[in-house]
Amino acid sequence: AAGVIQSPRHLIKEKRETATLKCYPIPRHDTVYWYQQGPGQDPQFLISFYEKMQSDKGSIPDRFSAQQFSDYHSELNMSSLELGDSALYFCASSDGQGGFQQDTQYFGPGTRLTVL
Amino acid sequence: AQKVTQAQTEISVVEKEDVTLDCVYETRDTTYYLFWYKQPPSGELVFLIRRNSFDEQNEISGRYSWNFQKSTSSFNFTITASQVVDSAVYFCALSEAQGGSEKLVFGKGTKLTVNP
Numbered sequence: 076a077a078g079v080i081q082s083p084r085h086l087i088k089e090k091r092e093t094a095t096l097k098c099y100p101i102p103r104h105d106t107v108y109w110y111q112q113g114p115g116q117d118p119q120f121l122i123s124f125y126e127k128m129q130s131d132k133g134s135i136p137d138r139f140s141a142q143q144f145s146d147y148h149s150e151l152n153m154s155s156l157e158l159g160d161s162a163l164y165f166c167a168s169s170d171g172q173g174g175f176q177q178d179t180q181y182f183g184p185g186t187r188l189t190v191l
Numbered sequence: 192a193q194k195v196t197q198a199q200t201e202i203s204v205v206e207k208e209d210v211t212l213d214c215v216y217e218t219r220d221t222t223y224y225l226f227w228y229k230q231p232p233s234g235e236l237v238f239l240i241r242r243n244s245f246d247e248q249n250e251i252s253g254r255y256s257w258n259f260q261k262s263t264s265s266f267n268f269t270i271t272a273s274q275v276v277d278s279a280v281y282f283c284a285l286s287e288a289q290g291g292s293e294k295l296v297f298g299k300g301t302k303l304t305v306n307p
Binding site: 106108110116117118119120123130131133163165167169179180181182183184185187 | 226228234235236237238241282293294295296297298299300
């Protein structure tokens with residue numbers, strides 16, 4: 076079965092640079108979530124989209140922005156990178172079912188971002 | 192506010208032992224969903240089970256079983272006859288169905304090491 080695809084899998088950036096992470100959800104899934112997992116930490120919710128509209132926002136820095144495109148893929152844009160942004164970034168997708176029922180979130184393999 | 196507590200930070204067992212991972216949650220909602228995810232050393236987050244608050248039936252899947260008790264707000268996970276491949280960090284997570292937010296709130300995780 077098709078899974079969530081994330082690219083790139085690894086990314087190394089310098090401080091103050093920008094990064095773009097991409098997420099391709101499972102086919103027919105209309106909801107995308109982004110999570111950040113620091114070393115030894117649990118995943119923390121950043122932002123989510125349902126049918127290309129932002130549906131919820133967590134502790135996402137103002138330096139980060141995201142969107143979901145017409146083909147349902149999503150991109151997380153990160154600017155003015157800081158050392159503390161080094162983390163594993165997960166994208167998850169689910170079948171939102173119109174927002175009336177929580178469906179299971181299936182996670183991609185993650186993008187490991189290292190900021191030097 | 193939602194909260195998930197996994198009191199066991201690390202557990203070490205010998206192969207073939209049974210092991211139970213504890214999960215206690217807090218929520219004000221009457222409708223919510225509970226999840227377990229496995230994160231092996233390779234880093235991906237693998238979905239194991241989803242339970243909604245109206246379904247208190249215990250579930251068994253092969254060597255895995257889950258005990259959901261609303262009276263104690265617990266959703267514990269037992270691995271029977273553990274194997275080395277079970278070594279991973281296991282996360283319990285909660286999602287509330289109301290308020291339009293489906294974000295997952297994770298516990299801190301329990302690192303399970305199964306020794307041969």
